[in-house]
Amino acid sequence: xxxxxxxxxxxxxxxxxxxxxxxxxxxxxxxxxxxxxxxxxxxxxxxxxxxxxxxxxxxxxxxxxxxxxxxxxxxxxxxxxxxxxxxxxxxxxxxxxxxxxxxxxxxxxxxxxxxxxxxxxxxxxxxxxxxxxxxxxxxxxxxxxxxxxxxxxxxxxxxxxxxxxxxxxxxxxxxxxxxxxxxxxxxxxxxxxxxxxxxxxxxxxxxxxxxxxxxxxxxxxxxxxxxxxxxxxxxxxxxxxxxxxxxxxxxxxxxxxxxxxxxxxxxxxxxxxxxxxxxxxxxxxxxxxxxxxxxxxxxxxxxxxxxxxxxxxxxxxxxxxxxxxxxxxxxxxxx
Numbered sequence: 001x002x003x004x005x006x007x008x009x010x011x012x013x014x015x016x017x018x019x020x021x022x023x024x025x026x027x028x029x030x031x032x033x034x035x036x037x038x039x040x041x042x043x044x045x046x047x048x049x050x051x052x053x054x055x056x057x058x059x060x061x062x063x064x065x066x067x068x069x070x071x072x073x074x075x076x077x078x079x080x081x082x083x084x085x086x087x088x089x090x091x092x093x094x095x096x097x098x099x100x101x102x103x104x105x106x107x108x109x110x111x112x113x114x115x116x117x118x119x120x121x122x123x124x125x126x127x128x129x130x131x132x133x134x135x136x137x138x139x140x141x142x143x144x145x146x147x148x149x150x151x152x153x154x155x156x157x158x159x160x161x162x163x164x165x166x167x168x169x170x171x172x173x174x175x176x177x178x179x180x181x182x183x184x185x186x187x188x189x190x191x192x193x194x195x196x197x198x199x200x201x202x203x204x205x206x207x208x209x210x211x212x213x214x215x216x217x218x219x220x221x222x223x224x225x226x227x228x229x230x231x232x233x234x235x236x237x238x239x240x241x242x243x244x245x246x247x248x249x250x251x252x253x254x255x256x257x258x259x260x261x262x263x264x265x266x267x268x269x270x271x272x273x274x275x276x277x278x279x280x281x282x283x284x285x286x287x288x289x290x291x292x293x294x295x296x297x298x299x300x301x302x303x304x305x306x307x308x309x310x311x312x313x314x315x316x317x318x319x320x321x322x323x324x325x326x327x328x329x330x331x332x333x334x335x
Contacts, residue, residue: 006310008298011089013043013219013318015123016189018101018166018256020047020061022268024260032260032293033094037075039293042318043095045188051102051128051137058105062098062119065286067238069096080120080332082146082325085318099188101168102128108149110156118332122325123163123188126150126173129200129275135173138199139277146176161330166210167218167255174206183328184214188226189255191239192246196227199280204246211251214327215321216241218255221291224281228281231289233298240299240316241306249312253320259290315318 014036019029023123038046048065049058069076070223077088079097088095098120106112126146129137146154154177158162164185164278166174177185187210191199207217215228219240221231227237243252259265269283276282296317303313315323 006035008311010300010310010314011043011085011258011318011322012039012041012254012296013085013321014041014254014256014258015045015186015295015321016047016099016220016257017044018047018050018257018259022050022265024264026064028260028264031078032258033096036293036328037094039296041094041293041296042089043079043097045079045097045099045122047101048098049100049102049105050125051130052105052131052208053102053105055105055107055109058100058116059119062116062121065096065098066120078120080122080329082329085325086323097122098174099165100124102126102132103134103153104132106153108133110152113153113156113162114160117162121162121327123165123186124157125165125167125188126154126169126177129169133288135176136170138168138170139275139280140170143170143172145170145172146180148150150176154180155182158328161328163324163328166206169198171203171206174202175209177204177223178209178213181213184216184324185210186215187217189218189220189257191225192242195239195242196225198225198227200225207243207247211247214324216251216253216324218253219243221256221258221295223285223288223290226291229231229284229288231291233291233295233302236291236295237302237306240303244312244316249308249315250320250323252316254296254317256291256293256296258292262288262290 048061079095127137129139135146191201223229223231226235
């Protein structure tokens with residue numbers, strides 16, 4: 001099979017689109033969604049809030065996105081059930097899901113987990129680079145591990161059906177999560193530290209512990225995490241193939257983290273030095289590129305040329321995220 005027929009049958013699901021003010025203007029994000037749709041995407045999860053955003057900020061952004069989807073029913077639908085991704089593919093639309101990159105929108109109120117789940121939030125990172133009430137981020141000086149509140153939060157998220165995500169999270173905190181988890185845990189957008197020694201990337205033991213829960217590691221498309229500023233398709237494949245050889249194709253997915261506006265991100269990096277510390281390459285946004293939706297067909301072709309089976313490619317492109325949605329997400333009346 002060639003890549004074109006494969007993309008006509010395989011469901012494509014990207015687990016990370018950082019559509020926040022930090023990464024671009026609203027109009028820029030909407031243009032990015034159009035490009036995703038044109039590139040064969042069927043489902044994408046949108047960052048609606050991140051640390052240190054509070055509850056009200058998260059609510060405002062969710063309301064904005066829900067209103068947008070309601071106003072454009074011929075092009076988009078909300079992704080709150082696994083079958084919505086399949087419905088989007090069948091109808092030629094794009095399914096939009098929500099997630100948090102961090103847990104500050106919950107504050108210290110476990111009751112908000114179910115409330116945000118009812119509004120469409122289907123996964124949340126434990127911490128974004130820095131320490132919060134749950135644990136440490138990957139750029140903290142310390143590595144203190146999961147807090148008691150964090151343990152309770154993991155339990156509540158898994159009770160309601162919200163996926164626990166340990167991307168951007170400190171090593172010990174992530175490993176603690178795997179220990180207490182009773183359902184699959186994910187790295188929505190993380191690359192191999194064995195290939196690119198960056199604090200944001202994860203080591204083999206972390207990835208294997210994730211897979212042991214039944215979880216999935218999503219491929220990140222940002223140049224500094226790929227170890228190649230150009231963010232080429234070959235660099236993407238190198239990290240993807242590393243994960244496939246280590247974990248197997250049932251535990252690898254796509255989470256490109258496609259930033260809509262690198263210039264906007266550069267301003268954020270400059271203003272938030274504690275979140276994006278020196279020496280990690282974040283200041284190189286003038287030369288850094290981010291993988292684009294248009295590279296997904298190229299990546300599929302590269303997998304075909306490497307001898308990947310059509311079944312395995314379909315799992316990686318979106319089938320694995322679909323499986324987790326079926327296994328973990330729970331129905332909520334009205335959603």
